[in-house]
Each structure stands twice: as structure tokens, then as C-alpha cells.
Amino acid sequence: MTGGPTGALVTGGGRGLGARIAELLAARGHVVHVTDLDGDAARATADRIGGSAYSSALDVRDAEACEAAARTTAERAGRLAVWVNNAGVLVTGPAWTNTAEQRQLMLDVNVGGVMNGTVAAIGQMRDHGGGHVVNIASLAGLVAVPGETVYSGTKHAVMGFSLSTQADLRRAKVRDVRISCICPDGIWTPMLHDRLDDPEAALSFTGRLLAVDEVAAAVDRVLDRPRQVTAVPRWRGTQVRLLDAMPGLAVRALPLVVLQGRRTQRRLQRKGLPARLREPR
Template sequence: MSGPRGGAVVTGAGGGLGRLIAALLVERGHRVLVTDVNGDAARATADGLGASWAAVDVRDEAEVDAARDRIVAEAGRLDVWVNNAGVLATGPAWEQQPATRRLMLEVNALGTVNGTVAAIEAMRSAGGGHVVNIVSLAGLTAVPGEAVYAASKHAAIGFSLSTLADLRLAGIEEIDISCVCPDGIWTPMLHDKLGDPASALSFSGRLLRPEEVVEAVRKVLDRPRPVTAVPGWRGVQARLADAVPGLGLRALPLAVAQGRWVQRRMLARSRRRGGRPED
């Protein structure tokens, strides 16, 4: 969109990747509303960026709609909505508590639905906008040890692409939806998974720096794309495995073994460093 920047909302922005995405949007001239289920974390991020903040549980449609209405009131219109909030728990689905399975599905899938629908309603009135959904490579292929998480991310991509198709069929060209699907990101959360065999596949490729994912977000903001894998070659690998699932499933034990080897090596280094994550 041309002219002065309008408002932007980032969910799950109390820290980590969400905080960096919020900083990017502030840098680009948007008035940003930082949201997180942890209100104190949202406020700390917002104070550091000169942004607004709100405690929002993305599972609650009313709270999501209230965040949308607030940014429209503050900025005049909504230009960008980033669905970043997410929850990951590992292990076979049958070993997880029902509440854990429900939490992942509701935050990762329903939260994306709630945010996207809320944003579209405002963007249709304003003449356009861009929804960016932070998904995962787990949304593109099978991920042992993360079955429910993968299901929630497959749902997020399926919803995003289908809603984009609905927009185009309705003749709405001014609203874009882009899914950014990163591989494992080296954050404190992933550091905590070094000893978790169920997380091995996240370590089977090159671990990403959060800044690399932020750069991917920057690129899709400038040039919307329905699906962007980070890195691109891992996206191709995931798509091939999904296209020939029998072959992909047979190859997974090798990838898991590679990930376990990386976990053990990094865990040993971490212990030598006194338990601190590697840079």
C-alpha cells in the first residue's frame, strides 16, 4: 500500500521472534500493537519499542477483535497483522495429555483463524492489507515427535491458502496472506530441547538465527508470497517428502539420527559453557 504506514499487530510478541518482528514493523514506520498472553512481557516489549501493548489470548475471539479495534482506533487503519503466537510440545500424540493437545491446536490453528478473520474484516474496510502467518516446516511434511504440532501447522497453512483463494474468488486483490515456514530456530526454547529425542528433527538441518526469519518476513511484506520456506532448500526437501510419503517416511529415521547426533554434540558444548546456549 502507498502513503503513510498504518497500524500493525503482532501476536506472541512478548519476546523472541515476535519481539523482533514487532521491531521490524516499528522500523518500517507502522504504529504497532504488541500482544501476548503474558501482559507483562507484552508491555516490556512495547516499552522498549515505543509501541502499544495488550494482553491477548489468541484463542479468545473477543480479545483478538478488541486488539484489532484498538489498533484501528489508534492508527486509523490496519495494514499488517502477524500471527506469530505458537505453542510446541513434543512426544507421540498418545503420550500427551488431552489438555496439551488441545492447547497446541487452539493456539496454533484457531489462533491463526481468529487473527486472520479479524484482520480481514478491518482490511476490507480500509482497502487492503497483509496478513503474515508464522507457521513452520512442520506444516509441510511429517514430523516425528511433533504430530499434534504438525497437525496444527498443516491446519494453519491449509486455512491460509484456502482463505487467500476465497479472497481472490471474491474479487478482493488488495488483501494478501503470506505463510512463513521456518526450520528450527536457535532460541532459548530450542536450547531447552537439546536433551529431548522427540525434537531431533528440528536439529537435522542448519539451525536458523531469528534474524533470518525476520528477514524472510521483511521480504514477504515487500513482495507477498503464499508460502515461503526458510531456508528454501529445506522447503523443497519437505515438499518432496510430502509428495512421495512412502519414500519420505523411510528417509525420516536417517534425518532423526542426524538430529540426535547434533543434539548430543550441542548439549556437550552447552555443558562446557555452563549451560548457556551457543551464539
């Protein structure tokens, strides 16, 4: 490890959780490269952070662009220490109600993007001081989520890919590149903001909606102590894993859980959001 600041890149950093993670990376002393499909949003996040933070437009579906971003981040800061694969898209509904384009979009961004980012980051980290790849999956990567079906499939793919890649790194005796997956419950970001009225998204509202700060705190913890899988909150991870082990029971219980989610959606619409979530970011 060299002394002094090191480079960190976040994808989808223009808004929501990604913007909050960019702030966290800057607070941890990194030279932060904020990237997003929406270059203007990425620039706004970098401007808000100030200091050495900078931005560029990056479409995570473009493998060559991810390689180039990893290279320039390493060059600018001396080396690349952290890469956070955060960009993601959600289209709700049973798979047969999604168009082929919608299914492909979720696969390309949520799975292809994480693969492109992880491989690009490993290319720079390996043999250059190591580093940490943080992949933002979801509780939907640990259990079936009807109504967010294709999305859930993509997040399961992120888990399988990340855990397998970490094992491949061990087999290749690369011990200084770590991969951590974060699996949050529903977070109050623009992704859920427009879904209060969407019955297909009810399962995102069955737990207590998380503030971006709570998920950023989990990222902060894994950056200090890498962990392959971190559910946020942790007890929800245990709960959904138990359900996943009993798929028959889970399918029978689901209508009740969906009803609970719909009740929460209606309550939030009626009464408004709790103060800690009032500003979607």
C-alpha cells in the same frame, strides 16, 4: 492507501520470533501493537522498541479479544495494515503420549489463534485500504514430523486455512488483502532452548538452526512482495516437499534423519552454540 504511519499487530510478541518481528514492524514505520498472552513480556518488548510501540495482553484463543485488538489497532493508527499471527505452542511426543489437554492447547493456539487473528484482521482491512496477514507456520506444516506430531498437524492446518482463505478473498474480489505463510526450519528461540535434551524434538535440529534475524528478514521480504508460501531456508522447503511426495521413502529414511538431529542436539550441548545463536531471545 493513506499516507503516514499505519498500524501493525503481532501476536506472541513477548519473546522469541514474535519480539523480533515487532522490532521489524517498527523499523518499517508502523505503529506497532505488541501482544502476548504474557502481558508483561509484551510490555517489555514494546518498551524496548520505544517510539509509538505499545502493548496489551491478548490470548489468541479468544476470538472477541482478537476482534477488539484489530479494532483498537486500526483506530489508534488510522488503519490496520499488517497482522502477524506468530503465537504458537509446542508439546512434543507421539500423539498418544500427549494428554487431551495438550492436544487441545496446540489446536486452540496454533490453529484457532491463527483463524481468530486472520478473520479479525480481514474485518478491519477489507474496505479500509487493504492489508497483509502474515501467518507463521513451520516446515512442520509442509511435511510429517514424527515426535512433533500434533504440532505438525496444527501447522498443516494453518497452511490449508491460509491458502483457502486467500482463494476465498479472490473469489470475493477482495484483492488488497494478502495472506503470506512463513515456514521456517528450527529457530533458536525459547521454544527450542529447553529441547536440546528432548529426543522427540530431534527433527527440529536436523537443519542449521536459524537465528530470529533470518526469519525476520523473510517476513520483511514478503511484506514487500507477498508470497503465499515461503520456506526458510528456501532449499529446505524444496527438500521437504520432495520427501512429502514420497511418504513411503520418508518413513524409511526418518530413523537416519532423527539420528542426525540427535547428534546435533548432543554437539550443541557439548560445545555450546555458535556465536550467532548464543543469546536465546
